[in-house]
Amino acid sequence: MIMQKLPAPSIVIALFAGTVACILLFWISAYGPGVSPDSIIYLETAVSVASGEGFYANGEPVTHFPPAYPLLLALGSLIGSDILATSRVVHATIFGMNAVDGAIYGRYVQSNLQ
Numbered sequence: 001m002i003m004q005k006l007p008a009p010s011i012v013i014a015l016f017a018g019t020v021a022c023i024l025l026f027w028i029s030a031y032g033p034g035v036s037p038d039s040i041i042y043l044e045t046a047v048s049v050a051s052g053e054g055f056y057a058n059g060e061p062v063t064h065f066p067p068a069y070p071l072l073l074a075l076g077s078l079i080g081s082d083i084l085a086t087s088r089v090v091h092a093t094i095f096g097m098n099a100v101d102g103a104i105y106g107r108y109v110q111s112n113l114q
Contacts, residue, residue, distance in 0.1 A: 014103035022096025029088050041065055046073035046083050 035043075042065065044057035049070055055062045062070075076086025 010107045011104070014100045014107070017103045018096040018100035021099035022092045025095045026088060026092035029091065038065070042070050042073070043083060043087070045070035046077065049074035050077040050083070 041057045041062065045055055045062045045065065045067075046069075048054060048056045050073075055067060055070070072090060073083050073086050076089070077083050081089075
């Protein structure tokens with residue numbers, strides 16, 4: 001619906017912004033991700049899932065965190081990638097997608113205000 005209302009140059013600019021954002025975040029995170037206590041739980045859970053032990057971190061079942069992100073990281077490790085490398089790719093991709101969404105939404109709002 002929104003894509004039909006936007007002119008083609010706006011879509012190209014949005015895709016370009018998303019691509020640049022994705023590459024920039026991937027380049028910036030080359031020396032490792034910023035890790036918070038929650039990130040440690042997600043990474044440990046992903047390692048546990050990838051090794052076939054289930055949703056465990058620090059020897060206890062993980063019940064207070066959503067399961068999709070550790071599953072995505074574990075899937076990357078099953079394909080043959082390192083879990084931290086998978087997290088870099090996932091974060092850069094999501095960041096780029098958010099930039100595209102923001103550019104499209106901003107253009108949509110701007111065109112509706114005129």
